[in-house]
Amino acid sequence: xxxxxxxxxxxxxxxxxxxxxxxxxxxxxxxxxxxxxxxxxxxxxxxxxxxxxxxxxxxxxxxxxxxxxxxxxxxxxxxxxxxxxxxxxxxxxxxxxxxxxxxxxxxxxxxxxxxxxxxxxxxxxxxx
Numbered sequence: 001x002x003x004x005x006x007x008x009x010x011x012x013x014x015x016x017x018x019x020x021x022x023x024x025x026x027x028x029x030x031x032x033x034x035x036x037x038x039x040x041x042x043x044x045x046x047x048x049x050x051x052x053x054x055x056x057x058x059x060x061x062x063x064x065x066x067x068x069x070x071x072x073x074x075x076x077x078x079x080x081x082x083x084x085x086x087x088x089x090x091x092x093x094x095x096x097x098x099x100x101x102x103x104x105x106x107x108x109x110x111x112x113x114x115x116x117x118x119x120x121x122x123x124x125x126x127x128x
Contacts, residue, residue, distance in 0.1 A: 019102040021068045023095055024056045025075060026115050027083035030091040052115045053082040065110065068097050094127075 007013070028051050057075075062068050072095040075081065083090050096112030113119075113127035 016102045018064075018099045019104075020100045021059045021062050021065070022056055022098040022100075022107060023059060023068060023072050023075075024054050024098075024112075024114075025072065025081045026052050026054045026094045026096070027081040027090045028052050028092040028115065029083045030089035054116075055082040065097065065099070069111070072097070 031051075059068055059071060062071070076084075076093055076095070079085055081090065081093055092115070094113050094115050096114055097110050098107035099110050100107050109123075109125065112125065114124050117124040119127065
């Protein structure tokens with residue numbers, strides 16, 4: 001990654017604030033003790049791990065993406081993920097953050113790794 005000076009966004013380009021955020025919480029239930037690797041098999045996303053569950057939330061009142069990250073971390077810490085809330089042990093978890101501009105119709109994937117997409121997918125971010 002390189003950083004370099006950019007034009008002043010306030011003078012040279014139109015800009016706007018984020019109108020809304022969505023967070024998808026992903027959890028993968030813990031496997032049986034003899035299973036070391038996630039299952040792979042028939043899936044709409046070839047090469048992706050199976051067994052993930054998700055819940056998506058639209059957040060009202062978030063001031064910026066830092067609020068959204070804090071909300072997602074707190075949701076996981078308090079057992080608010082889709083697997084943990086059923087009392088099932090969790091093997092892995094991820095969250096994905098989306099933002100919508102005030103003038104846009106779609107959602108922009110701004111952070112997080114989508115576990116049901118192949119890591120080579122052009123629609124996925126790199127897992128940290």
